[in-house]
Amino acid sequence: SQQGEEDPQALSIQEGENATMNCSYKTSINNLQWYRQNSGRGLVHLILIRSNEREKHSGRLRVTLDTSKKSSSLLITASRAADTASYFCATDSLGAGGTSYGKLTFGQGTILTVHP
Amino acid sequence: NAGVTQTPKFRVLKTGQSMTLLCAQDMNHEYMYWYRQDPGMGLRLIHYSVGEGTTAKGEVPDGYNVSRLKKQNFLLGLESAAPSQTSVYFCASSASIISPQHFGDGTRLSIL
Numbered sequence: 001s002q003q004g005e006e007d008p009q010a011l012s013i014q015e016g017e018n019a020t021m022n023c024s025y026k027t028s029i030n031n032l033q034w035y036r037q038n039s040g041r042g043l044v045h046l047i048l049i050r051s052n053e054r055e056k057h058s059g060r061l062r063v064t065l066d067t068s069k070k071s072s073s074l075l076i077t078a079s080r081a082a083d084t085a086s087y088f089c090a091t092d093s094l095g096a097g098g099t100s101y102g103k104l105t106f107g108q109g110t111i112l113t114v115h116p
Numbered sequence: 117n118a119g120v121t122q123t124p125k126f127r128v129l130k131t132g133q134s135m136t137l138l139c140a141q142d143m144n145h146e147y148m149y150w151y152r153q154d155p156g157m158g159l160r161l162i163h164y165s166v167g168e169g170t171t172a173k174g175e176v177p178d179g180y181n182v183s184r185l186k187k188q189n190f191l192l193g194l195e196s197a198a199p200s201q202t203s204v205y206f207c208a209s210s211a212s213i214i215s216p217q218h219f220g221d222g223t224r225l226s227i228l
Contacts, residue, residue, distance in 0.1 A: 030214070031214065033216060033217075040221075040222075042120070042221045042222055043206070043208075044219070045216035045218070048214075088158055088159070090158075090159075092213070102166075102210060102212070102213030102214070103164060104149075104159075104161070105158075105161070105175075106151075106158030106159040106160075108156060108157055108158045
């Protein structure tokens with residue numbers, strides 16, 4: 001079963017605009033991660049936010065986490081054509097006894113297209 | 117640094133054939149993972165390993181076996197391929213359970 005549900009499924013914007021993608025999940029987590037996948041390639045890690053963090057920045061990326069709503073958002077500011085890719089959230093869920101095994105559960109992804 | 121290398125990149129099999137997918141990492145990572153990615157779905161974990169000589173089942177392990185005889189290699193085997201196993205297979209590794217995962221570029225497998 002998919003832990004993460006992403007919204008929207010596809011997003012089309014113009015270069016320079018901001019892109020926001022949302023992720024919801026179902027169980028308690030140790031951390032939540034965002035990955036990017038270019039067509040025909042493997043996933044590339046973007047950012048990791050721990051369950052006790054609310055916001056994190058990395059360059060043009062801003063991630064928020066609301067554990068009470070079990071949701072996260074990824075904001076890409078001043079988008080570029082090179083940002084065109086699929087974006088996935090992945091959760092590292094807590095197992096029995098509050099332990100984590102580093103097993104990630106991925107959402108279905110958001111396909112972002114940035115037009116020059 | 118090559119990172120995570122998967123071989124082969126493409127393969128076509130007939131139903132019932134067997135094959136092994138190889139994943140090699142040169143980052144001295146303890147943890148390694150095998151995922152499959154199907155259209156419209158995110159990645160699903162098949163098997164994983166928390167260190168040399170260990171393996172464990174993920175979300176969708178049926179029809180697959182794995183081995184981790186050496187720390188740098190993680191093998192995924194299909195004993196009797198079925199059309200439902202047509203997919204793109206990704207291997208990943210991480211230094212610890214809280215570290216980001218590093219992915220290979222995938223093996224595209226078609227089973228006729």
